[in-house]
Amino acid sequence: MIKTTISSIVRSLATIPTELAHLIIDDLRVKDILKLLCHNDERVDACIVSHPVCRAMFGFSSDPDTLARTRFAAQFHNSFFKEVSPALSSKAGLESRWLPLNIHCIEPKNYKMIIVEMRENIRRELYLHWHQTDLTQLGAPDYPELARNSPPQDNYSFEDMKEWWEAIKKAKANLFKQRSTELHWAANMLEANPDILKRTLDPHQERRPNTAHIVSRMRKTADKTLRAVGQRLVASEHFEYEFFEITPFDSALVELLKMMQKHNITTGDQLTVDTVVGSNLAAPHPSSIQESARIVAGGMSLFHLSPLMTPKKRSEIRHSMVTNSDGMVLRTGNTPWSEKNELMDCVHVDGPYFTPHKLGTPRAFRRPDICQWDPHNLKEEEWLEAFVEVYRYLKGLK
Structure with missing residues (x-):
C-alpha cells in the first residue's frame, strides 16, 4: 500500500512520463484515485483517463462529461465527510466495501458499485441528520427521499444530495x-x-x-x-x-x-x-x-x-x-x-x-x-x- 501523501503523488505525476505514471496508479486504491481527481489537475486527469483500468472503471471513454461528474462526486464525498467529522472522513472509506480496494482488485462487473457506494455513504449520513429532529420546522424543505432509510438507488444524484446537505446545514x-x-x-x-x-x-x-x-x-x-x-x-x-x-x-x-x-x-x-x-x-x-x-x-x-x-x-x-x-x-x-x-x-x-x-x-x-x-x-x-x-x-x- 502506498504510504506517500496524495499531494506528493500529484507532484510526481506532473513530472514523469505517462508510462511511469500508470505504474504509480497501478498501486493505488479506488479512494486514492478519487482524491487525485479532487485536485483538478490537467496532467493528473490525463494520466487517470488514459489508464486502462481507470478508464473502464469510471466510463471515461464512453462519455466526455463523465470526468466532470466523477470529479463532482469525489469532491462532494470528500468535503462532506470532512465537514461532518474529520474522523469520519477516513472512516467512511475504511468501512466501505469497494473504495479501500486496489483498482485491480475489482471485477469489471462491479465497477458501477463504486459510485453507488459513494452515494450511499453520503445518503446514510444525511438520513441520520434528517431524522434527529424535524428540520422542516427550522426552515428546511421537506425531502421525501430522506423519509425512509433505503430509497431506490437511482432516485437521487450527488447534486441532489448537495442541495439537501446545504438545506440541512442551514x-x-x-x-x-x-x-x-x-x-x-x-x-x-x-x-x-x-x-x-x-x-x-x-x-x-x-x-x-x-x-x-x-x-x-x-x-x-x-x-x-x-x-x-x-x-x-x-x-x-x-x-x-x-x-x-x-x-x-x-x-x-x-x-x-x-x-x-x-x-x-x-x-x-x-x-x-x-x-x-x-x-x-x-x-x-x-x-x-x-x-x-x-x-x-x-x-x-x-x-x-x-x-x-x-x-x-x-x-x-x-x-x-x-x-x-x-x-x-x-x-x-x-x-x-x-x-x-x-x-x-x-x-x-x-x-x-x-x-x-x-x-x-x-x-x-x-x-x-x-x-x-x-x-x-x-x-x-x-x-x-x-x-x-x-x-x-x-x-x-x-
Missing part, C-alpha cells in the same frame, strides 16, 4: 443558534442569581459556594454548539429533559408564595392584582410586577413544552408519574396552582416544591428522542425571568 444553523442563545441566557441568569437559581440537574437544595464553573461550562457548550453546524447532532444534558437548564430553589418558591400572599398579590389561588382592574381601587404594585405575577402563576402548574412536543409525542410519557392525563409535565407540587394528580398520591412532600428530584429521578422527565435536540419553549425563559423579577421586587419591600 436548518441546523437555526437550531444551534437557538440552543446556543438559550444556554448563554441560562448562564447569565444563574451567574446573576445564584441565591435563587440552581442547575436543575443538581439534586441539592443549598446554594453552592461557587457556581462559576457551572456558568463557564454552559458558555463553552454554547460557543461549541455554534461551531458544530456540519457535525452530527450530539446529545446534551441541557436539552435532554423537559425541564429548563436552571430552576429556582424550592426554598425560593416557598418564600415567593409567602411574599405574594403577604403583599396582597395573591389570595389563595387568585391574583389580587386582577381584582382591581376596572375598579376604582389603586393598583398596589407596578404594572410590570402585575404582569410578571400573572406569568408566574400561569406557568406554575406545568412546564411550557417544546413546540415539537405534539400530543402524539407526549403520549410516550403520558403514563409517567411526572405528567397529567394529557401528557403535560408537572412543574410544581403543593402550590395554589399545582395540578392534582392521582399518580402523586404516593408522593408525600411537605410544602411547595418543584417536581424534579421529587417525582422520581430526572430520567422520568426525559424528552422523546426526536425532541432532545430542540431548544426549550421560549416561555420557559419568560417564566423564570418573571419569577426572579417578582421575587426581587417583593424581597425589597419593607
Whole structure:
C-alpha cells in the first residue's frame, strides 16, 4: 500500500512520463484515485483517463462529461465527510466495501458499485441528520427521499444530495443558534442569581459556594454548539429533559408564595392584582410586577413544552408519574396552582416544591428522542425571568 501523501503523488505525476505514471496508479486504491481527481489537475486527469483500468472503471471513454461528474462526486464525498467529522472522513472509506480496494482488485462487473457506494455513504449520513429532529420546522424543505432509510438507488444524484446537505446545514444553523442563545441566557441568569437559581440537574437544595464553573461550562457548550453546524447532532444534558437548564430553589418558591400572599398579590389561588382592574381601587404594585405575577402563576402548574412536543409525542410519557392525563409535565407540587394528580398520591412532600428530584429521578422527565435536540419553549425563559423579577421586587419591600 502506498504510504506517500496524495499531494506528493500529484507532484510526481506532473513530472514523469505517462508510462511511469500508470505504474504509480497501478498501486493505488479506488479512494486514492478519487482524491487525485479532487485536485483538478490537467496532467493528473490525463494520466487517470488514459489508464486502462481507470478508464473502464469510471466510463471515461464512453462519455466526455463523465470526468466532470466523477470529479463532482469525489469532491462532494470528500468535503462532506470532512465537514461532518474529520474522523469520519477516513472512516467512511475504511468501512466501505469497494473504495479501500486496489483498482485491480475489482471485477469489471462491479465497477458501477463504486459510485453507488459513494452515494450511499453520503445518503446514510444525511438520513441520520434528517431524522434527529424535524428540520422542516427550522426552515428546511421537506425531502421525501430522506423519509425512509433505503430509497431506490437511482432516485437521487450527488447534486441532489448537495442541495439537501446545504438545506440541512442551514436548518441546523437555526437550531444551534437557538440552543446556543438559550444556554448563554441560562448562564447569565444563574451567574446573576445564584441565591435563587440552581442547575436543575443538581439534586441539592443549598446554594453552592461557587457556581462559576457551572456558568463557564454552559458558555463553552454554547460557543461549541455554534461551531458544530456540519457535525452530527450530539446529545446534551441541557436539552435532554423537559425541564429548563436552571430552576429556582424550592426554598425560593416557598418564600415567593409567602411574599405574594403577604403583599396582597395573591389570595389563595387568585391574583389580587386582577381584582382591581376596572375598579376604582389603586393598583398596589407596578404594572410590570402585575404582569410578571400573572406569568408566574400561569406557568406554575406545568412546564411550557417544546413546540415539537405534539400530543402524539407526549403520549410516550403520558403514563409517567411526572405528567397529567394529557401528557403535560408537572412543574410544581403543593402550590395554589399545582395540578392534582392521582399518580402523586404516593408522593408525600411537605410544602411547595418543584417536581424534579421529587417525582422520581430526572430520567422520568426525559424528552422523546426526536425532541432532545430542540431548544426549550421560549416561555420557559419568560417564566423564570418573571419569577426572579417578582421575587426581587417583593424581597425589597419593607
